[in-house]
Amino acid sequence: MGGIGVVLNPRSRQNRRDPAAASRLARTLGDRGVVRTARTREDLARIAEDFRKLKIDVLGISGGDGTNHITLTGFLEVYSDEPLPPIAFLRGGTMNTVANAVGVPRGKPDGLLAALIARYNERGKAPLRVVERNTMRIDDHYGFIFGTGAIHGYMAEYYRHPEPNPVHAARVLYEASKDVLLGRKTPVAERWEGTALLSGGVRLPMRDYLCIAAGTVDQIGLGFRPFYRSGHVPGRFHILGIHTTALGFVKKLPDVWQARSMGEEHTYDHLAEHAILEARSGVVRYVLDGDLHEHRGPLEMRVGPRVKIVVEHKAGIRPPGGSTFTFPPPWIQPGNS
Known part of the structure; x- marks a missing residue:
């Protein structure tokens, strides 16, 4: 089948405030892939097995850092020695530090998914831009x-x-x-x-x-x-x-x-x-x-x-990572040691 497979955590803080998020993402994705919600680790294992059999081209994750690491853990366990498809962090959580660090565009999951679809449709002319990072395994x-x-x-x-x-x-x-x-x-x-x-x-x-x-x-x-x-x-x-x-x-x-x-x-x-x-x-x-x-x-x-993370959702543009938090604030003076 290929296409884009999206995992959404309905228990994340933002998704609890927006129960219609899954249906909106499914409408946005249309026939270009599938959106699945994972309420438990057992759900996640079944979704990972389904996506592996479908040979999805891109794994989208709607949620913050916590959702991302839980989803990656579940998928890495199922895929085992088989490499994961490129990962698209669609944000949607209260903490998106990893997405910021690697340069994932800012925005809401719906908009990021729509832009990803546009780039995915053009991948024959220009491949999706990705960065590679190792994960760390801490305990399990x-x-x-x-x-x-x-x-x-x-x-x-x-x-x-x-x-x-x-x-x-x-x-x-x-x-x-x-x-x-x-x-x-x-x-x-x-x-x-x-x-x-x-x-x-x-x-x-x-x-x-x-x-x-x-x-x-x-x-x-x-x-x-x-x-x-x-x-x-x-x-x-x-x-x-x-x-x-x-x-x-x-x-x-x-x-x-x-x-x-x-x-x-x-x-x-x-x-x-x-x-x-x-x-x-x-x-x-x-x-x-x-x-x-x-x-x-x-x-x-x-x-x-090592995993591939999609960082460019618009042709020719790589939005900067980072934070809007201004530093140094007045209570810390640069140069102190």
């Missing part, structure tokens, strides 16, 4: 952005809001940074104690860390780019053992924004294809593509399959 999950410690603390605080959104995300960062600068405690500055053994025999020492973070895309959210070496070497992820104080990290945020190293006095910085994290407590609480997880015992991370 696949994704692009990982973090413990303060990253987990930040996301836990973010999800306390009844309707989390990018404005609230920026406010959480602002309030936490202000608390740190004023010497006040904040739950966002959660720390992590443990060690990590990386490929090549490199070990991050057993100690207290602000966080262990890793990515195969450069951004972590709000336009910040700590994983500036991601993509430099295919088959590797960029991993950071950030051991500075919360205040030291806040002062380094301008460097993170500019995709510059924080320096060895603030972080251990490596490219790796494999890592094993061990928490002193025996429990690793972490975030993967915006979703909160908890793992007992050593946590294994490894480079996952």
